[in-house]
Amino acid sequence: MTEKTNSTLAAGAATTRSRLRAGFIKRDLYGFAAIVIVAAAGYVLFPDNLALLTRIIAIALLVLSLDLVTGYCGVATLGQAALFGSGAYAAGILSAHYGINDPLLMTLGGIFAGAVAGLICGIVMLRAHGLPQLVLSIALVYLFHEFANKASSWTGGSDGLSGIVLDPLFGLYEFDLFGHTAYFFGVVLLLIVFTLLRIVVRSPFGMLCRGIKEDPVRIRALGASPHKAVIKMYIISGAVAGTGGALSAISTQVVALDALSFTQSAEALVMLVLGGTGSLFGALVGTVIFMLFEDFVSAANPFHWLTMVGALLIVVVLFAPKGIFGTVQDLLSVRKNTTGETRP
């Protein structure tokens, strides 16, 4: 039955291996470069609007975190902002109540709180599937919201959490009024998170999660527990969302209840679908397009921007179900294949 000898097998394996590794690194570098270029372009084109750009980065982290559980694991959720808001409040409370004003420590606090919130939400969410799961996610974000509202001595309730003070970043860079430092900080955070997530999504664990999304029964038949894996992904997702929350608290120096809202969760899902689920680039593209669209269209026509967003979403869902990024990628790969290049 053996047509090939073991040595040719091994040689084939080695070449495939190095080709694949080179491919991964190339794509990572492209992604990294794309973020840097877009970030630099934003800085040059909108120097007066760095606050918006920083907010886009914070929300992009939220949408990335949503992609991890929805796009990669198939968990339906409309409550992802619970993780984002937990990170924002943790970072804000560290400064406002404990005088821990170091932006790095505040970010770590946000990451930790997001991860804990992720663990809690993951455990609750996995009690159900499908529609009941979706309803649970909505219930969770309302509970988090209500909790933050009631604990007003900690969170400022509906007035929002203020009194956040920031030490200079690395003791060197003041958080200036124009938001230069915050923007730079956000871009670096995004690059770090993006690189780590690239590693995670193509790791054995990432592949396991893709399998769980498609067929948990199959995964169980391999002897792996889908439950454990998804909880683990929820914790990672929480850490990512918490990073975004912390960035939001640091850059605006306030935390509003909106950070924990159902609306924010739903918008994040819209952005993800717009860009394309199950791809990190999709999450980024969706966020940037949605938020820029929101900013420009709502400035041009404050009454009808939601109509426009609705129309855009309908067009994407009906005609480009893989999202904007997924569709463009498909078109490009079709062209590539017809020009004779093959993918591994």
Add this chain to the structure above:
Amino acid sequence: MSAVFEVINLKKAFGGLVVTNDVSLSMVAGDRVALIGPNGAGKTTFVNLVTGALKPSSGEVRLRNEPVTRIGPTGRVQRGLVRSFQVTRLFQDMTPAEHVGLAVLQRTGKSAELHGNFLTRPAVMEEVYDLLERLGLYSLAHRKVREIAYGQQRLLELAIALALKPSVLLLDEPAAGVPQSDTGRIEEALANLPADLAVVMIEHDMDLVFRFAKRVVVLAAGTIIFDGLPADVTKDARVREAYLGSYANAGLNA
């Protein structure tokens, strides 16, 4: 020789319908058992019960003398009880290499690692290519599953099961849905299964059963009505009665 796999008085009813009725089975290493029976006899349900996908109403399942009835499906796989599916369950967007790689990683406790794609891990890949080669799938290693023929998908199901290094393998109609021209490859793969593996194969094709099995178990309406040598099964009056009028009768007479 001591039993690697034992099923003792297994019972299951869906509402009032008894689908598994007091089924007992004992196997030693290297056993080749064909589990046959008319459609709806409860063969797939039997597989679901012993693998833990379904909870039995009563009875016990043992692996190497350890009761596993209270252990979940993943725990049983980890203890060496592996199944394949009657209808292929594969990930359409993944490649055969990824499927088998995932199984190898899972078996070696590395499927939850957060770094390093398995395709770049020499030890894993060596095993993956070796298994794919043995099943004639080497040239398809990096094609998407959706692009490969159904017969090859069935072979991939086998490769995945073998990657888990089972001690007991339950094959639910491994040749189901495969065109006649491709069954040869599957039969060859079945003939080359590791010698010390205990195999239960559910199959309708009697030619395949006779060539593969050293022992035949016949299930009818949830009850084992025959457990013996392949040579005796067609002579058995109760078996003939159970198959009477069903399409498999033709196969039995052949």
